[in-house]
Amino acid sequence: MKIAIVGGGISGLATAFYLRQSWPDAQIDLFEKELTLGGKMLTKEVEGFFFEAGSNGFLSNKPDTLELVKLSGCEDILIRSNDAARKRFIYKESLCPLPESPKAFLQTPLLSLAGKLRVAGEFFVPARKEDADETLQSFGYRRVGKEMTDVFLDAMVAGIFASIPNNISVNAAFPAVVKLEKEYGGLFKGMLAKKKKEAGPGGVLMSFTKGVSTFIDRLAKATRANIKMGTAVVKLEKCEQGYVISTDEKTELYNVVVLASSAYESAELLSILDASMANRLNTIAYSPISIVGFGYNTLAHDLDGFGLLTTTSAHKEILGVLWDSSIFNDRAPNDKKSVRVMIGGQRNANLALKSKEELIAMAEKGIKETMGIDATPDVVFIQQWEKGIPNYALGHGDKVKGLFENLKVHKGLYLNSNAYFGVGLNDCVSNSKKCAQKIVEDLSH
Numbered sequence: 242m243k244i245a246i247v248g249g250g251i252s253g254l255a256t257a258f259y260l261r262q263s264w265p266d267a268q269i270d271l272f273e274k275e276l277t278l279g280g281k282m283l284t285k286e287v288e289g290f291f292f293e294a295g296s297n298g299f300l301s302n303k304p305d306t307l308e309l310v311k312l313s314g315c316e317d318i319l320i321r322s323n324d325a326a327r328k329r330f331i332y333k334e335s336l337c338p339l340p341e342s343p344k345a346f347l348q349t350p351l352l353s354l355a356g357k358l359r360v361a362g363e364f365f366v367p368a369r370k371e372d373a374d375e376t377l378q379s380f381g382y383r384r385v386g387k388e389m390t391d392v393f394l395d396a397m398v399a400g401i402f403a404s405i406p407n408n409i410s411v412n413a414a415f416p417a418v419v420k421l422e423k424e425y426g427g428l429f430k431g432m433l434a435k436k437k438k439e440a441g442p443g444g445v446l447m448s449f450t451k452g453v454s455t456f457i458d459r460l461a462k463a464t465r466a467n468i469k470m471g472t473a474v475v476k477l478e479k480c481e482q483g484y485v486i487s488t489d490e491k492t493e494l495y496n497v498v499v500l501a502s503s504a505y506e507s508a509e510l511l512s513i514l515d516a517s518m519a520n521r522l523n524t525i526a527y528s529p530i531s532i533v534g535f536g537y538n539t540l541a542h543d544l545d546g547f548g549l550l551t552t553t554s555a556h557k558e559i560l561g562v563l564w565d566s567s568i569f570n571d572r573a574p575n576d577k578k579s580v581r582v583m584i585g586g587q588r589n590a591n592l593a594l595k596s597k598e599e600l601i602a603m604a605e606k607g608i609k610e611t612m613g614i615d616a617t618p619d620v621v622f623i624q625q626w627e628k629g630i631p632n633y634a635l636g637h638g639d640k641v642k643g644l645f646e647n648l649k650v651h652k653g654l655y656l657n658s659n660a661y662f663g664v665g666l667n668d669c670v671s672n673s674k675k676c677a678q679k680i681v682e683d684l685s686h
C-alpha cells in the first residue's frame with residue numbers, strides 16, 4: 242500500500258497518524274512544500290518569547306484532539322490555560338468584560354436595556370421553517386436581535402473566523418447553533434434542555450509546552466511517515482493503477498492520495514484531472530490576517546484575562562489582542578509579558594497585507610486605544626497570512642456537498658483540510674480521523 246499526503250498541516254499529519262494505526266507497514270509519503278511542518282500551527286521563538294503564528298490551541302470539550310495527544314504520546318507536553326485567563330473583554334466604546342452570568346449580562350453597558358430585552362425575547366421567537374442557508378447576521382437578527390448580533394456575534398466571528406456576520410453561513414460555520422433551533426425550537430430552549438441532559442464543564446483552552454510546534458514535531462515522528470519537507474507536489478495525474486504525483490525531483494505512483502492542502506492549492510493540483518472540481522474549490526475564498534506579537538521586558542498593565550475583541554462599530558484597525566503571557570505561563574520569560582494583535586480579516590482585509598512597519602504602528606495604536614498601553618515593545622514578531630482562514634460564505638454547505646459528490650468518481654483520492662467541515666483544530670483532527678476511517682473502509686471493500 243502506497244499513500245501520498247499533500248500538506249503537512251494538522252490535517253495532513255493527523256490523517257497520516259490515523260492511517261498508520263490501521264496500516265503499520267504501509268508506505269506513507271507526506272509532502273510539505275515549506276521547510277517547516279504544521280502549516281497554520283507554527284510557533285516562533287524570539288529572544289525567549291514564544292509567539293504563535295496561527296493557532297493558539299484547542300478547547301478540551303471535544304474528545305478527538307485530546308485522544309490524538311494521548312495516542313501520539315504527547316500528554317507530557319500538554320498544558321492547560323490559566324484559570325485567570327478566562328476573563329474576556331469586548332471593546333465597543335470602551336473595554337468591557339464579556340458578561341459570564343445573567344446578572345453580569347443585565348449590568349453590561351455593551352447593550353441597551355431594549356437590546357437586552359430583545360435577547361430575552363429569543364425564548365418566544367418561533368423556529369424557522371425553511372432549510373435554506375442563512376448568514377450569521379440574518380440568523381442573529383431574527384433570533385437575538387440586531388444589537389446583540391452587531392456586538393457579540395460580530396466580535397466572536399472576527400475572533401474565530403476573521404469574518405463578518407453578513408458574510409458567513411451560520412449553517413456551515415455554527416451547525417450546532419442551527420441544530421438547537423431545529424431540534425428544540427430556539428437557543429435558550431435548546432441550551433436549557435442540553436444543560437439538563439449533559440451537565441458538565443465547558444471546554445478549557447489547551448496547548449503545548451513552548452507552543453503548538455512542539456506537538457506538531459512529535460506528531461510528525463509518531464506518524465512514521467516519510468516526511469518530505471521543502472517538497473511541493475507540482476502535478477497530480479490519474480492512471481489505471483492509481484495516481485501519479487510529481488515533485489520537481491521525482492514522479493511516483495500511489496494507490497491513495499490525500500489532498501490536505503488549502504482549497505486553492507488543491508484546485509491547482511486538480512486542474513488537469515477534474516476542472517469542474519478545481520473551479521468549485523477556487524470559489525472557497527480565504528481571508529487575509531496578520532499577527533503582530535509584542536514582548537515587553539517590563540509592562541505596567543496587569544494583562545488580567547485572555548484578551549479582547551473589538552466590534553466593527555468601534556472602527557478600530559485591530560480585530561483583537563490576545564494577552565499571551567497570561568494565557569499560558571511559558572509564553573514569556575520570567576516577569577516579562579507578551580501580547581499578540583490580530584489585524585485584517587474580512588472586516589479590514591486591506592490592512593492585513595500592509596508593510597511590517599505599518600502593521601507595527603497599527604498594532605501599537607490599537608493597544609494604546611483599547612488598553613491604554615503606551616510602552617514600546619522590546620521584542621516584535623510578525624506573521625502575515627495572505628490566505629489565512631477559509632470563508633464559509635453563504636452556500637458553503639452545498640458547495641462542499643457538490644465537491645464530495647464529484648470526488649466519488651475518483652477512487653483513491655481524498656480531500657481533507659480546514660476548507661470544508663470546520664476550521665478549528667478540533668474540527669481538523671475529527672475530520673482527519675473520519676478521512677482515515679473512510680480510506681480504510683474503502684480499501685477493505
Ligand SMILES: Cc1cc2nc3c(=O)[nH]c(=O)nc-3n(C[C@H](O)[C@H](O)[C@H](O)COP(=O)(O)OP(=O)(O)OC[C@H]3O[C@@H](n4cnc5c(N)ncnc54)[C@H](O)[C@@H]3O)c2cc1C
Binds near residue numbers: 296667
Ligand atoms: C491566525 C490564525 C489563528 C488561528 N487560531 C486558532 C485557534 O486558536 N484555535 C483553533 O482551533 N484554530 C485556529 N486557527 C485555525 C487552524 O489553525 C487551522 O484551521 C488549521 O491549522 C488548518 O490546518 P490544515 O492542515 O487544514 O491547513 P494548513 O495548516 O493550511 O496546512 C496545509 C499545508 O499544506 C501545504 N501545502 C499546500 N500545497 C502543497 C503542495 N502542493 N505540496 C506540498 N505541500 C503543500 C502548506 O504549505 C501547508 O503547510 C487559526 C488560524 C489562523 C490563520
